[in-house]
Amino acid sequence: MELEARIATLRMAETFVIARGASDEAEAVFVEIRHDGVSGFGEANPIERYDESASSAFAFLQEAEELLGDDPFALEAIGARLAERPGEHAAKAGIDAALHDLCGKLAGVPVWRLLGLERSGPPTSWTIWLGDPDDMARRAEKVRGRFKRLKLKLGGEDGLDVERVRAVHAVSDVPLQVDVNEFWSLDEALEALPQLKELGVEYCEQPLPAGDPDGPELKRRSPLPIYVDEDCHVLADVPVCAERAHGLTVKLAKSGGIREAVRIAHAGRALGLGLMLGCMNESGLAVSAGAQVASLFDHVDLDGNLLLTEDPWPGVELVDGVQVPPDEPGLGVREAVPDPR
Ligand SMILES: [Mg+2]
Numbered sequence: 001m002e003l004e005a006r007i008a009t010l011r012m013a014e015t016f017v018i019a020r021g022a023s024d025e026a027e028a029v030f031v032e033i034r035h036d037g038v039s040g041f042g043e044a045n046p047i048e049r050y051d052e053s054a055s056s057a058f059a060f061l062q063e064a065e066e067l068l069g070d071d072p073f074a075l076e077a078i079g080a081r082l083a084e085r086p087g088e089h090a091a092k093a094g095i096d097a098a099l100h101d102l103c104g105k106l107a108g109v110p111v112w113r114l115l116g117l118e119r120s121g122p123p124t125s126w127t128i129w130l131g132d133p134d135d136m137a138r139r140a141e142k143v144r145g146r147f148k149r150l151k152l153k154l155g156g157e158d159g160l161d162v163e164r165v166r167a168v169h170a171v172s173d174v175p176l177q178v179d180v181n182e183f184w185s186l187d188e189a190l191e192a193l194p195q196l197k198e199l200g201v202e203y204c205e206q207p208l209p210a211g212d213p214d215g216p217e218l219k220r221r222s223p224l225p226i227y228v229d230e231d232c233h234v235l236a237d238v239p240v241c242a243e244r245a246h247g248l249t250v251k252l253a254k255s256g257g258i259r260e261a262v263r264i265a266h267a268g269r270a271l272g273l274g275l276m277l278g279c280m281n282e283s284g285l286a287v288s289a290g291a292q293v294a295s296l297f298d299h300v301d302l303d304g305n306l307l308l309t310e311d312p313w314p315g316v317e318l319v320d321g322v323q324v325p326p327d328e329p330g331l332g333v334r335e336a337v338p339d340p341r
Contacts, residue, residue: 001033001034001035001065001068001069001070001072002033002034002035002065003031003032003033003034003061003064003065003068003095003098004031004032004034005029005030005031005032005044005057005058005061005062005094006029006030007027007028007029007054007055007058008027008028008029008030008283008312009025009026009027009028010025010026010027010028010281010282010283010308010312011024011025011308011309011310012024012025012026012281012307012308012309013307013308013309014307016127016129016281016307017129017130017131017153018129018130018153018155018179018181019130019153019154019155019156019157019180019181019182019183020049020181023281026045026280026281026282027046027053027054028043028044028045028054028282028283028286029043029044029046029054029057029058029061029090029091029094030042030043030044030094030285030335031043031044031061031091031094031095031097031098032098033068033072033095033098033099033102035070035072035102035106036106038102038105038106039102039105040072040097040098040099040100040101040102040103040104040105040330041097041098041101041285041313041331041333041335042093042094042095042096042097042098042099042100042101042285042286042289042331043094043097043282043283043285043286043289043313044057044061044090044091044093044094044253045090045093045253045280045281045282045286045304046090046091046253047089047090047253047254047280049230050087050089050233050254051087052087052088052089052090052091056088056091057088057090057091057094058091060085060088060091060092061091061094061095063085064082064085064091064095067081067082067085068095069081072099072102072103072106073103073106075096075099075100075103075259076259078095078099079092079096079256079257079259079260082095082256083256089233089234089253089254089255089256090253090254090280092256092257093252093253093255093256093257093286093289095257096252096256096257096258096259096260096289097252097257097258097285097286097289097331100114100257100258100289100292100330100331101330101331102330103330104329104330104331104332105329105330107329108329109329110292110325110326110327110328110329110330110331110332111258111289111292111325111330111331111332112291112292112293112295112325115258115262115292115293117292117293117295117296118295119295119324119325119327120294120295120319120322120324121277121291121293121294121295121296121297121300121322121323122294122297122298122299122300122322123147123148123149123300123320123321123322124147124149124300124301124302124303124318124321124322124323125147125148125149125150125151125177125299125300125301125303126143126146126147126149126150126151126303126306127150127151127153127301127303127307128140128150128151128152128153128168129153130153130154130155130156130164132160132164133160133163133164133166133167133168134167136152136164136167136168137167137168137170137171140168140171140172141171141172144171144172144173146318146321147174147303147321148174148175148320148321149174149175149176149177149202149299149321150168150172150174150175150176150177151176151177151178151179151205151301152164152165152168152176152177152178152179153178153179153181154178154179154180154181154183155180155181155182155183155184156183157183161178161180161184161192162192162195162196162199165178165195165196165199165201166199169199169200175200175202176199176200176201176202177201177202177203177204177205177299177301178196178201178203178204178205179204179205179206179229180204180205180206180207181205181206181229181230182206182207182208182209182210182230183207184207184208185208185214186208186212186214186217186218188207189204189207189208189218189222190218190221190222192207193207193222193223193224194223196224197223197224201224202224202225202299203224203225203226203227203246203247203274203276203299204222204224204225204226204227205226205227205228205229205249205276206227206228206229206230206231206249207226208244209230210228210230210231211231215228215231215243215244215245216243216244218244219243219244219245219246225246225247225274226244226245226246226247227245227246227247227248227249227274227276228241228244228245228247228248228249229249229251229278231244231245232245232248232249232250232254232264233254233255234254234255234256234260234264235255235260235263235264235267238264238267238268238271238273239271241273242268242271242273245273246273246274247268247273247274247275247276247298247299248264248268248273248274248275248276249276249277249278250264250265250268250275250276250277250278250297251277251278251279251280251290252279252286252289252290253279253280253282253286257289258289258292258293261277261293262293262296265293265296265297274298274299275296275297275298275299276297276298276299276300276301277290277293277294277296277297277299277300277301277302278301278302279301279302279303279304280304281304281307281308282304282305283304283305283308283311283312283313284305284311284312284313284314284315284316284333285312285313285331285333285335286304286305287302287304287305287316287323288313288315288316288325288326288331288332288333289331290302290323291316291323291324291325292325292331294323294325300323302323303323306318310336311336312335312336312338313333313334313335313336314333314334314336315328315331315332315333315334316333
């Protein structure tokens, strides 16, 4: 098999703000894997938090071709060879997605069918990124009727996080979820969570820093389910996450792709954990990879392509709040011809 990678810039429709910083654009690496005249495509969305960048992912991908071999269906063996090289999970996810796209095209079936899954999962949440409470409420009002859940980014470090949720709750009629991105202490969490419960919040994602020793105590005392994102990357993390959370936030960019995400989902179920599928600021190519396995999850946050000025890989459709993958072989999305303007 041959592999080609190229770096692309994704432009956000509006500046995306979370506790760790703000961004107007995101860099992605598109991966093409060719076999017998057929091309599979995948997307790598490097995560700065884990010391990944577009150039580190690109460098990994350039060296990965020699690990692919000649059988695109040998996913387990290829994955094992990739796993021997440390880190760069986003790049690995790009390869995994391209291989799944390729296998689906060779077999003539969508990836969700190849995996024996349902086509559609739960409705996606829409992310209300971090801002002052009025601003967040305004943005929540703007999408009324379009999304069936809202995910609020918290961690403003200004004592206003509960006010943010109160302001959005006042103008919204859909379930709310919050993501603190590691910015609370145990005391802050124990003060905020009962108030969030009263406001009908469904669960709280990553209130404490990853690995915080207070995690198990918060799990015991929290009135709301705690989900972990920054704590949960690959299958081996699941037992530790079960001690500190009621649910796992899985992202293909963290797990290294569809295969490991499915393993995490099953391990999580075996431990009685809730499951949430998240995404990065990413195009429809990566969102389609997530959407193929969304039916395994209780909660889905796959709004990455919807946050872009323009999706360079259209094909996933937002239907009644659900990100529905195409009913076409592989991941089913095609690169848009760039607008000459
Ligand atoms: Mg998160």
